[in-house]
Amino acid sequence: MIDPASLTQARHSAIDYLSRREHASLELCHKLKRKGFEESVINRVLLQLQADNLLSDERFFECYVRMRTNKGFGPLRIQQELRERGITQAVEINDDAWNTRAYQARKKRFGQAVPQDRREFSKYMRFLQSRGFTTSQIQNALSFSENDEE
Numbered sequence: 001m002i003d004p005a006s007l008t009q010a011r012h013s014a015i016d017y018l019s020r021r022e023h024a025s026l027e028l029c030h031k032l033k034r035k036g037f038e039e040s041v042i043n044r045v046l047l048q049l050q051a052d053n054l055l056s057d058e059r060f061f062e063c064y065v066r067m068r069t070n071k072g073f074g075p076l077r078i079q080q081e082l083r084e085r086g087i088t089q090a091v092e093i094n095d096d097a098w099n100t101r102a103y104q105a106r107k108k109r110f111g112q113a114v115p116q117d118r119r120e121f122s123k124y125m126r127f128l129q130s131r132g133f134t135t136s137q138i139q140n141a142l143s144f145s146e147n148d149e150e
Contacts, residue, residue: 026086077132
């Protein structure tokens with residue numbers, strides 16, 4: 001039997017987390033476990049929050065993708081981070097906008113100049129790979145110059 005006081009405390013803690021930012025169900029579950037709540041209490045609270053539309057993995061997905069995209073990360077990295085948070089929904093990798101975002105990330109880090117030698121090209125490429133862009137997006141970003149924007 002679930003203690004009503006424990007249920008109330010868990011719900012209050014969950015709402016407190018959700019008031020700061022969107023959370024994935026798995027992420028919120030881990031936070032509530034660290035606070036010492038029993039799994040049965042956590043499961044009940046998560047179901048109630050989903051029923052009340054206060055917790056939504058789909059909404060979390062949209063917010064997370066937007067936030068990480070705005071910080072200059074690519075689709076592969078974002079997809080991996082979402083999997084770590086229990087979200088299996090796929091990020092659209094073949095969207096042409098990723099080419100522009102890869103170029104913007106390169107430009108922000110290294111300026112407008114196209115890499116001049118193999119060493120510089122490798123440096124740019126490693127940076128964009130660590131940001132989570134695909135090989136074709138990286139190649140487009142490295143061959144793109146300011147003149148192409150006009």
